[in-house]
Amino acid sequence: MKNFLGTLLFIGATLNMSAVTHDEIRFHDEANDTTRITNMLIEAEKVETNFPGERLSFIAKKFLGIPYVAHTLEGEEELLTVNLDELDCTTFVETVLAMTYTVEEGRTSWRDYVFNLERMRYRKGNLNGYSSRLHYISDWIIDNSHRGNFVEATNRITQHGYVVKSIDFMSEHRSSYASLSDSAEYARIKAIESGYRNHRFPYIKKENLRKKEVIADLREGDVVALTTRIDGLDVSHLGIITFVDKIPHLMHASMKEMKVIIDPKPLYDYMMKNRGLTGIRVIRLNNN
Numbered sequence: 001m002k003n004f005l006g007t008l009l010f011i012g013a014t015l016n017m018s019a020v021t022h023d024e025i026r027f028h029d030e031a032n033d034t035t036r037i038t039n040m041l042i043e044a045e046k047v048e049t050n051f052p053g054e055r056l057s058f059i060a061k062k063f064l065g066i067p068y069v070a071h072t073l074e075g076e077e078e079l080l081t082v083n084l085d086e087l088d089c090t091t092f093v094e095t096v097l098a099m100t101y102t103v104e105e106g107r108t109s110w111r112d113y114v115f116n117l118e119r120m121r122y123r124k125g126n127l128n129g130y131s132s133r134l135h136y137i138s139d140w141i142i143d144n145s146h147r148g149n150f151v152e153a154t155n156r157i158t159q160h161g162y163v164v165k166s167i168d169f170m171s172e173h174r175s176s177y178a179s180l181s182d183s184a185e186y187a188r189i190k191a192i193e194s195g196y197r198n199h200r201f202p203y204i205k206k207e208n209l210r211k212k213e214v215i216a217d218l219r220e221g222d223v224v225a226l227t228t229r230i231d232g233l234d235v236s237h238l239g240i241i242t243f244v245d246k247i248p249h250l251m252h253a254s255m256k257e258m259k260v261i262i263d264p265k266p267l268y269d270y271m272m273k274n275r276g277l278t279g280i281r282v283i284r285l286n287n288n
Helices: 002-015 030-045 052-061 089-104 110-121 137-146 183-194 212-217 267-273
Strands: 025-027 080-082 150-152 160-165 199-205 223-228 235-244 247-254 259-266 277-285
Touching (some): 030 089, 030 110, 089 235, 089 247, 089 277, 137 235, 235 277
Antiparallel strands (some): 150 277
16 A cells, blocks of 8 residues: 555656656757667666665766866757756766666656656756756755755764855856846846845865765765855855775866866865865765
């Protein structure tokens, strides 16, 4: 009965979510993208893992060397961008998360991946204009956590603390966002930001990242959001943890190296070298 009810709840949640039509998808190379996605999902499904983070890490490593390209989601019209050949730190993490989530559901079709990509990128899983995209990472975490797509595990980590910030970077830098020239979109972003005044969120101070008890709590395939000192902004970079000789390193789309890499420096050293970074938040798929 429990499994039956769970299935009904899953079906009900799925029916309440709208999937994009083909015309609402912006492929980089449709024929190649759809074939490649399906092949990657089938390959990832065959990998034996102990927890979802291991599969997530396996998929992420398939993107090593892919060029870093910013602003691939931007256009005159908000469409669901599917692009495996050009990634920034956010699209890299979103792509890998959506692929892993799809395989963990037992699905291997590119259509299921596209459904899950929309589900994770947009508010309530529904593409409905520029402001429906989850631009701020705190907003992205809360919205996806409420819908059961993943969980924030920061407060499970030893030595975690909290910070309070008001998040309003986009409206304060309106001219940097072409879509905010539209007064209606600007007003919607302002309304979203109003919910994040004096926002309190957990993080792990970067100074604690070499402590044995903190390292012991981190896992292969943890998604990490790097918190920042920048006024009005919560997070300035995203990546994925992978262990090298039992030490956590950051796998990420690097603007400096202009491609997806496993950073040669341990995570602690990477963080300490970047003065603008303050710490990390940790996100995991459910059951991880």
